[in-house]
Amino acid sequence: MEASLPELTQKILNFLKENQIPFKEFNHQACTTCEEFAEIRGTPLEWGAKTALVKDKQDFRIFVLAANQRLNSNRVRKILKSQWMRFAYPEELKECANVTKGALPPVSHPFLPYDLYMDEDLLKNEQIVFTIGIHTKSILLKMEDYRKLVQIKEIAQFSK
Numbered sequence: 001m002e003a004s005l006p007e008l009t010q011k012i013l014n015f016l017k018e019n020q021i022p023f024k025e026f027n028h029q030a031c032t033t034c035e036e037f038a039e040i041r042g043t044p045l046e047w048g049a050k051t052a053l054v055k056d057k058q059d060f061r062i063f064v065l066a067a068n069q070r071l072n073s074n075r076v077r078k079i080l081k082s083q084w085m086r087f088a089y090p091e092e093l094k095e096c097a098n099v100t101k102g103a104l105p106p107v108s109h110p111f112l113p114y115d116l117y118m119d120e121d122l123l124k125n126e127q128i129v130f131t132i133g134i135h136t137k138s139i140l141l142k143m144e145d146y147r148k149l150v151q152i153k154e155i156a157q158f159s160k
Contacts, residue, residue, distance in 0.1 A: 008098060009133035011111055012149075016139070021148060023139045030135035032102055034067035041129060041138055049106040049122065049130040053088035053096060053114070056080045060088060060096055061153075064106035065119035069159035076158050079117060098133070105132045108151050115153035123155065 005013075016023050031037045038045040048067030053060055054076060061080065065071060077085050093099050097112055106128075108116035122128065122143075129140040141149070 005137075006098060006133045008105070008111060009137060012105060012107060012132045012139075015111075015149065016141075019148065021141065021145045023141045023145070026129075026138040026140070028136060028138065032135070037129075037131070037138065038067065041140075043127075043129050043140065047125050047127050047129045047140075049128050051104045051106040051130065053093055053104055054080075054085055055088055055092070056082040056085045058082070060092075060114050062104075062106065062108055062112065062114050062116045063119070063158065064116060064122060065159045066122045066125070069119065069121060072158050072160040075156070075160075076117075079154065079156050079158060100135070103131050103133055103135050106130050107149060108153075116150055117158070118152050118155050119159045120155050120157050121159055 026041050028040045031040055034048050034050055038048055045068045046066045049064050050067045052063045052071055054063055090101055097104055108114055126143055128143050128146045129138055131138050
């Protein structure tokens with residue numbers, strides 16, 4: 001394991017390599033917005049995966065949508081059958097996934113113990129690109145290969 005990489009980042013890279021899933025790795029300067037990430041990677045904004053750690057009364061859940069979209073909280077509450085939800089606080093991101101805001105990768109089991117929900121609009125893309133636990137490293141995968149990487153609880157429409 002590379003000492004300079006966070007554990008989650010290394011686990012994802014190891015899984016891809018061990019399962020011979022082709023991917024393109026980007027090493028880049030740290031970014032804070034989806035638009036900056038797309039520009040520095042030279043990829044379309046809609047290929048980017050925006051990942052939100054959401055808490056309802058039961059637990060945390062991961063919601064993944066295209067970077068050019070916004071999360072519709074009303075639809076998320078409906079999917080979760082909950083009247084209450086909120087985004088994880090920065091300290092919860094650190095505690096739950098050991099990441100900072102903007103670096104949460106769109107992965108679930110076996111990497112993170114949370115259910116993953118994918119916005120159906122993201123599936124329109126043949127490729128997906130996202131950060132893998134740190135702001136300076138991203139990967140690009142075919143969508144079909146990404147779906148081998150994650151366990152999706154539900155595909156639904158929750159973007160706007």
